[in-house]
Amino acid sequence: MNEYPHSGPVDHSRRFQSKWFETFNWLGYLPTTDAAYCFPCFLFGKKPLGKSSSDTFTMQGFRNWKRVGGKDCVFVSHMGKDTNSAHAYSALCWENRKNPKGHVDTVIEKLAPKQIADNCLRLSVSITIVRWLTFQKCAFRGHDESATSLNQGNFLEMLKLIAYYNKDVQKVVLGNAPQNAQYIAPDIQKQILHIFAQKVQNEIRKEIERFLELVHVKDTTSKTLKEEITTVLSNHELSIQNLRGQGYDGASNMRGEWNGLQALFIEDCPYAYYVHFLAHQLQLALVAAAREVFEVHEFFKDLIFIVNVVNSSSKRHDELQDRQVTELEYLVEIEEVETGKGLNQIGTLKRPEDTRWSSHFKSIYSVVKMFNATRCVLETIATDRQATYAQRGDATYALKKLLPFDFLFILHVMQELMGYTDALYRVSDLHVPYSDFIRSRRNKDVISVEHHYRVDVFTATMDQQLQELNSRFSEQTTELLILSTTLNPIDGYKHFNVEKICRLAEKYYPEDFSNHENSKFHLKYQLDLFYCDAPKHPEMKNLCTIADLCRSLAETGKSDIYPLVDRLIRLILTLPVSTSTTERAFSAMKIVNTSLRNKMKDDFLSNYLVLYIEKEIAEKFTVESITADFNSMKPRRVQFS
8 A cells, every 4th residue: 555544643643554564574454444464363373273362463453553663562572472472383384384395285195206207297298389389370279179089189289299209208198197187278278378478578578679468458449548558567567657658650549649548648657758650651651641532542442453353363464474575575676675684574463552551652663564464454354255244344344443544643643652752661651631522512613634633632642741740750759859869879979969968868857867866967977977988998889779879888887887878778768669569469460360269368369479479588488487387376286396
């Protein structure tokens, strides 16, 4: 509890003190009664075989706080002066209860070392199989795991394979294992996977940019997302008050200035600055922005349909390439194109994908380059009597969409736009909301063809992109990132600027440099010394990134000499959040959640993904450490040590 209630006279009121827990580890406190209890005596003080003790610390509860402390401390009196006191006996019973090796069933069933080794080997095989199947993104169970099944699922089939090649394993698993301790049941598999996931998550807490957990949500409102994220962080003992950076995509529920997820977190922690995440760069933003323009949205729909019709079979693909060869031979003959090694490659139409910007540019470029060949293929299909009615109908419809001026105009406009932005997508970041372009029939404005294509299509798309850039790179975000670059060690720390770094700490991170540390003198003093030291240090003078600098400070021990500099560097490293891990998590979920695993519950799927995505961490844990954690989860029927 953060605060305990006062009791007693107003002028001499007292209350329970949390520091008493450190001195008296047996102490318990119940908020509903505002009283202290002795936990061991509560459990064992009234047992038939135990020794009787006062019910003050077991039933009634103690709340006379003024008697705590001093030479007549009531807590010390309760413990007694010798080892024969009632409290000492209860405490001994409690310690024995916490020690599984001292339990009666364990003592009675004390196994020989050979039996313990067999138990460990049996469990070790199950642990190894769980880890291997997860790393290989394989399902654990089969549709039929009965003894007569020809395929009992990956887990059991792998176990039988290992037993076939290893006689020692064969002697302790399956039919040779105790029926109540085979450790191959689905619940055991989930327990092992859960232990792996917990150990991985504990390691992740020490690092930056890692996949922590997958959570199922009932909706995607900013309030719900905040509650779920807060719960996950709390489960891993991560405080919201220590949040120093946020990175999301361009969705309104995430980045909204007033009601978005980032705004809700800033209400609780004003230093959790939002920076649009780097992995969501121009590729998706510009496509989404362009599709808010009605004509461009229709263009991309038609483009996908045309490409799908032409690429729907290998026969049509071959015909498309034959048409290109014929056309190139003619162009070479009339000297319209040059010849040479690597020139005039035969290609195919590219399909635009919603997750890749470059695919849209390549798709448009391929249609422009192979326009005549594409038209010829569609005309052939539309008039082919051997084709089905549906095939001829699709080809005819595709031709009607390919040949109009609207399609051809936007095709070339988007090629120009994407030609420029394709070279810039690694640094730009766009996602543009756009208004409805459907014009009322009652609108009597006379709009020329030139005005429609110049203003309603081309200019509208460009304006929205500029608007989105300005909104994403706000004045605060821009200044924060610019000031952060002054700590970049590249080129011998030439960007290092003590005054700007001090302004960065004072303006954006005052809470992290509070009290005596907040004085500009302390930070400036360390920065001045650091600037004299780092450029000459053999292990720090040739660094290229701020992350390298942070790592070098830790490895050389300089983080202890310049603690404020190290703290500031760690804070700004949270800003350019590259959520490539998030993108990898979604890709992994698509791979993992196959038909064999589509019945996974959320906890099982989350643990599976933690292990699969963070393989390099999971493979560090030994089988022995997993066995120890497995044994400590709950009482087991057999012994492992």
